[in-house]
Amino acid sequence: MESLRFHTVMVSMEASHGTWAVKDGNFRIFEEFAIRSKANVLLNTKVISVSNITEFDSFGNDVHKYAVETEDGIIQVFDEVVLAAPLRFSDIVLSFPAQHYKRDYHTVHVTLVSGHANPNYFGRSDIEKLPVFIVTTGYPLAQNFPDGQAPFETFSVHRILENGETVVKIFSPNKPDEKQLDQLFLNRTWTYYKEWQAFPQLYPVEDMDFPSFILKANEQDEFGIVYPGSFENFVSTMETQTISGKNAARLLHEKWCSKNIHCKKFGDGWGDY
Structure with a gap:
């Protein structure tokens, strides 16, 4: 624990020397990520619930999806959900209990x-x-x-x-x-x-219940919500969360492209889905 504190202090000291900032604010880096991905970005739109639903494809096969409801009452259906906010503060109602994953x-x-x-x-x-x-x-x-x-x-x-x-x-x-x-x-x-x-309170414990990277109602389920924030319980930095985000993208890439010959290798581009 002492080494962790020392490392944190040294990182804080380093941040004041020789670092750079983006004009108008570092938030522009992440803003550009969203713009260049051509994603449909909905700012100031609070999600209040995520529910598991089942739809059927043109062959009559059941397909698992998610119904995402926002506080304005609009419900949209998505193939996958990545929960980037900490469970502790999201106040999002999930279709399965996740209370025991919350920590200070x-x-x-x-x-x-x-x-x-x-x-x-x-x-x-x-x-x-x-x-x-x-x-x-x-x-x-x-x-x-x-x-x-x-x-x-x-x-x-x-x-x-x-x-x-x-x-x-x-x-x-x-x-x-x-x-x-x-x-x-x-x-x-x-x-x-x-x-x-x-960041989560870091303290030494003998048995810590870490949330899974994939939040599921049942462990037997093949589907679940991707939760990159689970890594924060171990260590919480922008750099490690970047790795966590890349892992989330990798998992979705493998899931979607397991039987799709048009997909490129992860890291070479997203390819066609």
Whole structure:
């Protein structure tokens, strides 16, 4: 567990040096993925239920499909379903119980501040001598902080503005209040706060019930909902979720192309289905 924490800290430190960003926001990468795939993207459309249904093909053979209902009351039928949202927060009603797959997630608190940091708070007399990246310590040295907890985990300068102010990103165990921010900064011209459930709580256990990559009503079923989020219970990063997404695509490719001679080898293109 200690090595996991160390690895997480090192990744966080690396992210502040030599990294790149896409103009207008990194979300444009994933936006382009959707646009170039020519998928029918329905934003701001909440799915409330996914149900197993059976239809019949032109030969009278039964074919398993899924009925997906959105909160506007529209129901659409799909051949396959990939659940990319965590079960813990999706609130999607499935046609089989999945409650025992839910687990607590770690809440990340991020505060962005534009202003002048207070060098006296960090024991410095001059703001010029203030480090651009500060990391606090954990147990047991955290006892030296008031209430036994550091006010933040990382305090990093991301940009220096033309007026001399800096844009600082703060990761903290809880949402910082106005008093804490006033202690950290001489002045603040802009403050933005964001919190989200970033990843499952990672803790050592002897017997952990990991959800399957394919969620099924019965293990004997040949069909099920593809759930890439199951990998998050083991490790949760953008890189590993990319691998998980590729595995989801591979499984669907193998399923659809097992008897289709027109399909290309996975990785060479999707081919014709």
